[in-house]
Structures are given as structure tokens and as C-alpha cells.
Amino acid sequence: MVTVLKLGGSVITEKDRPETLDGEALATLAAAIAAADVEDLVIVHGGGSFGHHHAAEQGVSASEGIRDVDGVMAVHGAMTTLNRFVLSRLHAEDVPALPVHPLSAAARDADGDLSLMTDQVSTMLDEGFVPVLHGDGVVHTGEGVTVLSGDEIVTALAGALDADRVGLCSTVPGVLDGDDEVIPRIDAFDEVADVLGVSDATDVTGGMAAKVRELLALGSPAYVFGPDDIESFLAGEDAGTRIG
Numbered sequence: 001m002v003t004v005l006k007l008g009g010s011v012i013t014e015k016d017r018p019e020t021l022d023g024e025a026l027a028t029l030a031a032a033i034a035a036a037d038v039e040d041l042v043i044v045h046g047g048g049s050f051g052h053h054h055a056a057e058q059g060v061s062a063s064e065g066i067r068d069v070d071g072v073m074a075v076h077g078a079m080t081t082l083n084r085f086v087l088s089r090l091h092a093e094d095v096p097a098l099p100v101h102p103l104s105a106a107a108r109d110a111d112g113d114l115s116l117m118t119d120q121v122s123t124m125l126d127e128g129f130v131p132v133l134h135g136d137g138v139v140h141t142g143e144g145v146t147v148l149s150g151d152e153i154v155t156a157l158a159g160a161l162d163a164d165r166v167g168l169c170s171t172v173p174g175v176l177d178g179d180d181e182v183i184p185r186i187d188a189f190d191e192v193a194d195v196l197g198v199s200d201a202t203d204v205t206g207g208m209a210a211k212v213r214e215l216l217a218l219g220s221p222a223y224v225f226g227p228d229d230i231e232s233f234l235a236g237e238d239a240g241t242r243i244g
Contacts, residue, residue, distance in 0.1 A: 009048025034093035036234035065143030173226035174240030
């Protein structure tokens with residue numbers, strides 16, 4: 001049973017302060033992951049104040065690319081720095097986590113379609129490791145390098161690995177309606193289109209609306225939930241909003 005868990009960038013960083021880690025939140029999540037009884041777990045984390053800040057500064061998005069090597073390395077370097085923070089907290093809890101950097105494992109074609117190598121992820125799982133991927137730059141035919149969001153990685157992994165459960169740990173307790181109440185379940189985007197917006201902080205990957213669209217495309221149940229519900233999700237229970 002494969003579980004794909006995304007730790008939102010806004011959860012593990014101070015997203016409105018460039019390159020600022022929320023160490024306490026990350027440590028709490030790492031402890032919950034270590035305590036969970038999950039057979040095959042893949043972790044993806046977002047960029048938060050590390051990747052998004054540099055991507056915005058460089059003018060790069062999921063569709064608009066750059067070819068300046070220094071700019072690419074600014075984004076990638078910030079993300080690998082955050083990735084090392086995530087790994088260190090997991091290692092402190094004896095989670096056998098190993099990094100997978102998408103810049104070296106993915107590409108987009110001229111139509112923007114993504115190909116992501118997942119053999120190493122599958123083999124890591126088979127050998128008892130916990131792969132940890134992250135939002136990153138990605139080489140893109142005709143565009144140089146564009147942004148690859150953690151959400152897009154989640155959906156690509158879920159399809160390639162035939163994941164049984166997918167979870168997005170966000171700063172909110174689920175997808176919220178117009179009264180800031182958690183929507184228990186979403187089966188179609190039209191049901192919630194009017195109440196979905198974009199992140200208040202800098203976000204080059206589309207906010208909650210993009211997350212819901214990506215998750216609806218999966219064939220497996222997906223959940224959006226807050227940090228307080230990570231134990232429930234990892235225990236196989238419903239958490240936050242179920243999507244699909």
C-alpha cells in the first residue's frame with residue numbers, strides 16, 4: 001500500500017519571510033511520520049519561502065521559463081537547502097529518508113506534459129527507504145527551465161506508483177467554503193469553483209484551486225488537511241476534505 005504525503009511549503013516555512021524555516025512545525029510533523037505505521041511512504045514537500053521567493057524574483061513559473069544558469073541554481077539551491085532541513089528532521093526521528101531531486105529526474109515536452117523518472121522511488125520503497133521529493137525547476141522543451149510544483153509531483157507519483165492514498169498537509173484544516181467551514185468532500189471542481197482562490201502569500205503554483213484540480217484527476221482518494229490531522233491521515237482515516 002503506497003501512501004503519498006505532501007508537506008505544504010506554507011506549513012514548514014514562514015512563507016512571507018524569505019528562506020525562513022518553521023522548525024517547530026517541521027519537527028512535529030516528522031515525529032508524527034515516525035510514529036505512523038505506514039508500509040510504503042513517499043514524501044513531497046513544497047517550496048514555501050525558499051523556492052517561491054526565488055522563483056518570483058527570477059520571473060519563472062510553470063509556463064514561463066528561464067535559461068540563466070544562476071537563476072536556475074538560485075531556485076534549485078533554495079529547494080535543496082529546504083530539502084536538507086526536511087531530511088535532517090526526519091533523520092532525527094529515525095525515519096530512513098533519502099532525497100530525490102526532480103531537476104535531475106524530470107522533464108517537460110513542448111506541450112508542457114511532464115515525464116518523471118520513478119524507478120528510483122520504487123526501488124527506494126522496495127529497499128525500505130522513504131523517498132523525499134520537492135518542488136523544483138524542471139527542464140522544459142522550448143522554455144529552458146520552468147517551475148515544477150510539489151502538487152504536480154504528487155499527482156505524477158500517485159499515478160506512476162498506483163498510490164492507494166494521497167494527502168496534502170496544508171495550513172488550513174481542509175478546503176474551506178465561503179463561511180470558512182471545511183468542505184467534507186469534493187467530487188467535481190464546479191462544486192467549489194466559486195469559493196476557491198489563490199494563496200495570499202507569494203505562490204507561483206496556483207494556490208488551492210490548482211491543488212483541487214490536480215487531485216480530482218487522480219484515481220485514488222486524496223485528502224487536504226491541516227497539521228493537526230496528519231496522524232489521522234497516516235492511520236488510514238478520513239482527514240479534512242476528501243477529494244475524488
